[in-house]
Amino acid sequence: xxxxxxxxxxxxxxxxxxxxxxxxxxxxxxxxxxxxxxxxxxxxxxxxxxxxxxxxxxxxxxxxxxxxxxxxxxxxxxxxxxxxxxxxxxxxxxxxxxxxxxxxxxxxxxxxxxxxxxxxxxxxxxxxxxxxxxxxxxxxxxxxxx
Amino acid sequence: xxxxxxxxxxxxxxxxxxxxxxxxxxxxxxxxxxxxxxxxxxxxxxxxxxxxxxxxxxxxxxxxxxxxxxxxxxxxxxxxxxxxxxxxxxxxxxxxxxxxxxxxxxxxxxxxxxxxxxxxxxxxxxxxxxxxxxxxxxxxxxxxxxxxxxxxxxxxxxxxxxxxxxx
Numbered sequence: 001x002x003x004x005x006x007x008x009x010x011x012x013x014x015x016x017x018x019x020x021x022x023x024x025x026x027x028x029x030x031x032x033x034x035x036x037x038x039x040x041x042x043x044x045x046x047x048x049x050x051x052x053x054x055x056x057x058x059x060x061x062x063x064x065x066x067x068x069x070x071x072x073x074x075x076x077x078x079x080x081x082x083x084x085x086x087x088x089x090x091x092x093x094x095x096x097x098x099x100x101x102x103x104x105x106x107x108x109x110x111x112x113x114x115x116x117x118x119x120x121x122x123x124x125x126x127x128x129x130x131x132x133x134x135x136x137x138x139x140x141x142x143x144x145x146x
Numbered sequence: 147x148x149x150x151x152x153x154x155x156x157x158x159x160x161x162x163x164x165x166x167x168x169x170x171x172x173x174x175x176x177x178x179x180x181x182x183x184x185x186x187x188x189x190x191x192x193x194x195x196x197x198x199x200x201x202x203x204x205x206x207x208x209x210x211x212x213x214x215x216x217x218x219x220x221x222x223x224x225x226x227x228x229x230x231x232x233x234x235x236x237x238x239x240x241x242x243x244x245x246x247x248x249x250x251x252x253x254x255x256x257x258x259x260x261x262x263x264x265x266x267x268x269x270x271x272x273x274x275x276x277x278x279x280x281x282x283x284x285x286x287x288x289x290x291x292x293x294x295x296x297x298x299x300x301x302x303x304x305x306x307x308x309x310x311x312x313x
Contacts, residue, residue, distance in 0.1 A: 011218075012215060015211075015214060015215060015218060016211065019210075019211050019214065023206045023210065023211075024200075024203035024204060024205055024206060025196075025199040025200055025202070025203045027203070027204040027205075027206050028199065028202040028203045028204045029199060029202070031204055032202065041206065041207060041210065044206060044210060045210060045213050045214050045217060046217075048214050049214050049217040049218055049221065052214070052218055053218065053221060053222075061192070061196075062192075062195065062196040062199055063162060063164065063192055063195065063196075066164065066199070067164045070164060091201065091202050092201070093198060093201060093202075094202075108160075108163045108165050109163060112164065112165060113165065114165045114167070115160060115165065116167075130155070130156035130159075130160065131156060133156060133159050133160065133163070134154075134156040134159045137159050137191070137194070140194075140198055141191075141194050144194070144197060144198075144201075
């Protein structure tokens with residue numbers, strides 16, 4: 001005998017809204033972090049499922065869901081804090097950045113490296129890295145017309 | 147620190163990138179509350195980060211949504227089963243506890259012939275007892291008095307008859 005699923009219609013609607021708005025952005029973020037298409041899709045399913053179940057009825061923002069994904073990705077595939085794994089993103093905005101800026105941006109954005117960690121890895125001054133991160137974001141904003 | 151310096155410090159950027167330290171997060175939240183200009187810049191930056199993420203978005207393959215819905219369904223169903231199981235478990239435990247309680251205590255509503263009354267009644271019973279003894283004493287006293295009086299009357303009647311016959 002098949003079992004009756006007790007999932008509420010409103011919940012399904014919420015999941016679809018969450019998916020429509022953030023699934024593409026999340027997959028882009030996950031691919032940039034994991035750099036493996038097959039695993040990225042598996043992680044996307046796991047992350048959206050977990051987020052939908054844990055954040056019912058709460059306000060959602062991209063920063064919140066991205067941060068959630070970052071913690072989940074560490075849980076699914078622990079990263080090596082002692083190394084940087086930067087690849088060519090192929091994104092038009094990231095390609096506008098200098099090599100150093102792109103490294104800093106990608107290390108922070110995709111790999112979640114803190115400024116202190118990055119300073120240790122790159123053997124650079126923290127303030128300089130902060131400035132590079134800011135300038136890379138400013139460049140992207142400018143290119144986008146803001 | 148002036149507001150311009152704060153905005154240019156890169157603090158907002160580390161915050162929106164999600165790599166700010168606890169102190170930096172506190173600083174951002176404080177500045178957001180304190181300076182409307184800072185709050186405004188932060189909102190703009192957050193929106194920019196979302197736009198950037200949109201520009202780097204990758205269309206998920208067909209079937210991903212249905213897999214997510216199926217996964218959510220399965221987890222919810224598991225949770226419901228678990229909840230039902232724990233409810234039944236609780237009921238069973240409560241019933242067990244009730245049974246243990248019943249086994250441990252003796253039924254108070256017994257078939258005893260004795261009854262319980264308030265201690266204040268003992269003074270009433272004592273007074274009734276004492277008064278009973280007094281009345282008994284009086285009854286014996288008046289009984290003997292009466293018998294003596296009857297005998298005296300009998301003697302007097304006898305004397306009167308003797309006097310009458312001698313006259």
